[in-house]
Amino acid sequence: MTTYTQMRLFSDDQPTGMSADALAMRLATAPGLVRPGASTWDGGRTPVHPLSMESAYADPELLRDLGARGARFARELGVDVVVGAETAGVPLAAAVSLAAGLPFAFVRKPGYRGHETDEPPVRGADVAGKRVLLVDDAVSSGRAVERFTASLAGVGAEVVGVFVLVDMREVADSVSSVAAALPTESVSTYLQVLALAAASRILDPAVHALSVDAIVNRWTDDDPRWDLLPMAA
Secondary structure (H helix, E strand, O other): OOOOOOOOOOOOOOOOOOOHHHHHHHHHOOOOOEOOOOEEOOOOOOEEOOEOHHHHHOOHHHHHHHHHHHHHHHHHHOOOEEEEEOOOHHHHHHHHHHHHOOOEEEEOOOOOOOOOOOOOOEEEOOOOOOEEEEEEEEEOOOHHHHHHHHHHHHOOOEEEEEEEEEEOHHHOOOOOHHHHHOOEEEEEEHHHHHHHHHHOOOOOHHHHHHHHHHHHHOOOOOOHHHHHHHHHO
16 A cells, blocks of 8 residues: 555644544544445445545534644644635635634636636635645545645645545555645544444444455455445444
8 A cells, every 4th residue: 555644643732622532533423424334435345434524514513623623734834825625625624714814715626617618726815826725525545636736736826735534545545646745634534433433333333343354454356254244234
């Protein structure tokens, strides 16, 4: 698996009275964020517990505290503008912007076809010549980070870091060089979210144990344990 430069998962500075583990637990147990059962990844056999990241935005207090986490990272990096990645990164980036008192913008998905003939790739604050923090809901292979970074560079911005709710690079088959090199901070990792959800009985422990084993140890297609997943579910 591709290695990457890993920033610390948790900041020493948390919302008042809240530990990093407590914020990760609130994220993992947000109603609807972790969907029970095991699906598949990219049409293959590798199981995945789907995450509905937008569920983290339903609770205004949780969204506020997630924004505060990102704001601390933004200040550490000395960024000028907070930029949300379309679409799931936009609400989180707005929360980070408010908490940090920094200008806000959002970057379109590359290839987006809007109503305008020449749809600008970035809307909101001016990012030309600015140090920006790219905010998204998650990072996995880093291909999306690479595309968004290229779009921002194309209008003169310098992406100096990435803030996400969940870092999934630990279970990705590969990670792009851009996503591997950019300073990145997350509220949690994918495996930690699943572990916390299982501990909270959101996920069935047997299904959780089997699916994580399959993900981490890369079960072969003929592994007999595949037959246990439907039985466990």
